[in-house]
Amino acid sequence: MSTPIPQPPGVPFLGNIFDVNPNNTWSSLKTLAEKYGEIFQIKVLGQTIVFVAGAALAEEICDEKRFRKYVGGPIVEIRYAVHDALFTAFDNEESWGIAHRIIAPHLTTQSVAGLFDEMCDTASELIEKWKGLGNNNAVLAIDELNRLNLETTTLTFYGKKLNCLTGPDHPMLKGMEDSTSEAMKRPTRPKLLNSLIYGRKFKSATNIMRTYAAELVQYRKDNPTDRHDLLWSLMNAKDPETGKALTDSQVIDEIVSMPIGSSTAPCLIATAIHFLLKNPEIVTRAREELDTVIGDGPFTYDHLSQLNYIAGIVRESLRLSFAAPGFNIEPIPKPGDKSPVLLAGGKYQVAHNQAMIIVLAGVNRDPAVFDEPLVFRPERMMGEAFERLPAGVKKWFGNGKRECIGKNWAWQFSNIVLAKLIKEVDFEAANPNYELGQDGWFNLRPVDFHVRVQPRAV
Numbered sequence: 094m095s096t097p098i099p100q101p102p103g104v105p106f107l108g109n110i111f112d113v114n115p116n117n118t119w120s121s122l123k124t125l126a127e128k129y130g131e132i133f134q135i136k137v138l139g140q141t142i143v144f145v146a147g148a149a150l151a152e153e154i155c156d157e158k159r160f161r162k163y164v165g166g167p168i169v170e171i172r173y174a175v176h177d178a179l180f181t182a183f184d185n186e187e188s189w190g191i192a193h194r195i196i197a198p199h200l201t202t203q204s205v206a207g208l209f210d211e212m213c214d215t216a217s218e219l220i221e222k223w224k225g226l227g228n229n230n231a232v233l234a235i236d237e238l239n240r241l242n243l244e245t246t247t248l249t250f251y252g253k254k255l256n257c258l259t260g261p262d263h264p265m266l267k268g269m270e271d272s273t274s275e276a277m278k279r280p281t282r283p284k285l286l287n288s289l290i291y292g293r294k295f296k297s298a299t300n301i302m303r304t305y306a307a308e309l310v311q312y313r314k315d316n317p318t319d320r321h322d323l324l325w326s327l328m329n330a331k332d333p334e335t336g337k338a339l340t341d342s343q344v345i346d347e348i349v350s351m352p353i354g355s356s357t358a359p360c361l362i363a364t365a366i367h368f369l370l371k372n373p374e375i376v377t378r379a380r381e382e383l384d385t386v387i388g389d390g391p392f393t394y395d396h397l398s399q400l401n402y403i404a405g406i407v408r409e410s411l412r413l414s415f416a417a418p419g420f421n422i423e424p425i426p427k428p429g430d431k432s433p434v435l436l437a438g439g440k441y442q443v444a445h446n447q448a449m450i451i452v453l454a455g456v457n458r459d460p461a462v463f464d465e466p467l468v469f470r471p472e473r474m475m476g477e478a479f480e481r482l483p484a485g486v487k488k489w490f491g492n493g494k495r496e497c498i499g500k501n502w503a504w505q506f507s508n509i510v511l512a513k514l515i516k517e518v519d520f521e522a523a524n525p526n527y528e529l530g531q532d533g534w535f536n537l538r539p540v541d542f543h544v545r546v547q548p549r550a551v
């Protein structure tokens with residue numbers, strides 16, 4: 094006998110429409126996870142969605158023999174902008190494998206190591222900019238780090254300096270914000286409203302992003318180089334398995350997808366700064382490590398593997414920021430078999446084609462795994478303590494074949510940037526009473542988190 098999956102009471106006809114705020118979906122899901130625990134469901138516009146918020150169940154539905162990525166809802170909507178690119182491709186689309194095999198070699202640990210200097214130099218540029226702001230400045234952490242991320246992504250993948258750390262916001266930032274917010278909201282609105290009222294905004298955001306990509310392609314054509322970077326492969330490489338290359342439109346799709354994916358990294362770093370401000374003793378210990386390992390000399394790639402405490406800070410920030418707030422799973426279809434799918438050895442059952450969303454705010458803070466789950470404690474993310482943790486609580490980069498293709502880039506970038514910021518900058522919260530609030534679309538960022546930035550005093 095299975096246990097019914099808990100569901101908030103809802104209202105007649107409209108179901109649970111008021112349990113999820115379309116302007117802050119992930120915060121609503123976090124609240125529901127806190128109330129209902131490892132699994133819950135909602136019904137909206139006649140559709141049932143199951144949410145998994147416990148570590149053991151998350152691990153179970155990450156079993157690729159039984160489950161796969163569900164491409165639905167906002168992911169299908171953003172196909173308007175990027176079609177069958179890596180993040181948005183359906184399981185059966187050949188284009189996924191072709192693009193994956195062309196792109197993945199640029200994102201191995203070894204390939205990304207070659208980007209160390211460009212990542213470091215760009216972070217230094219931001220710190221130099223902050224040094225020029227003088228006393229009593231206050232910057233919006235996420236805005237500054239979004240700029241840094243776009244600048245670094247564009248330079249390391251596409252070989253072009255945008256120079257977007259200063260001056261007005263680069264249009265790509267607004268393009269990404271508008272397209273992802275619209276993709277999240279569209280599934281909750283009637284279709285007619287989407288096309289009549291909101292279609293123009295979606296189209297304009299898409300145009301902005303595709304123009305960013307088209308200009309990079311044109312720049313490369315106008316400025317030939319020996320640099321065999323990701324852009325070179327997107328434009329020239331052939332898939333070793335099928336011999337196929339990307340079409341011109343697919344090149345644009347993938348160029349646009351990368352900054353959208355990588356925009357999760359600044360959310361992580363901004364939230365990490367918040368946790369560090371709340372825990373000054375962690376900054377002291379991190380500085381001891383940085384001063385011992387790097388000292389006064391230049392920061393080099395070899396230092397990274399020695400910065401164990403910084404790595405612990407990055408992982409603990411991945412755990413508690415849920416910067417990528419979740420991902421979608423569905424049972425692998427079995428032709429002719431519509432029997433329900435059993436979870437937790439039959440404790441729960443879901444329909445054979447049930448879409449499920451893993452809510453990392455629940456999974457990453459599962460009290461069955463972590464003691465004092467809300468406490469920021471880098472030590473639990475280091476060495477053997479980290480190795481002992483169950484696989485279900487290490488899913489911040491997603492799962493299996495559809496795991497984040499940028500995870501090595503994101504890991505190196507976040508470690509470099511946090512190491513440099515902790516070593517070289519003194520942060521102070523502009524509002525000493527600030528409490529973390531988060532919002533976002535495809536990722537979660539701290540809301541209204543302003544900081545004062547000064548060169549490190551001691």
Ligand code: HEM
Nearest residue numbers: 179180354355357358417420489490491495497498499503
């Ligand atoms: C802290 C930073 C990041 C986090 C936490 C993160 C998280 C994730 C997660 C959870 C997924 C799985 C999504 C799903 O199953 O639907 C994913 C996929 C993806 N990410 Fe990231 N990501 C980060 C940075 C990046 C970066 C830097 C890039 C750019 C290279 C990137 C590009 C992608 C792409 C293209 C996919 C789709 C992969 C596929 O389906 O083949 N991400 N990411």
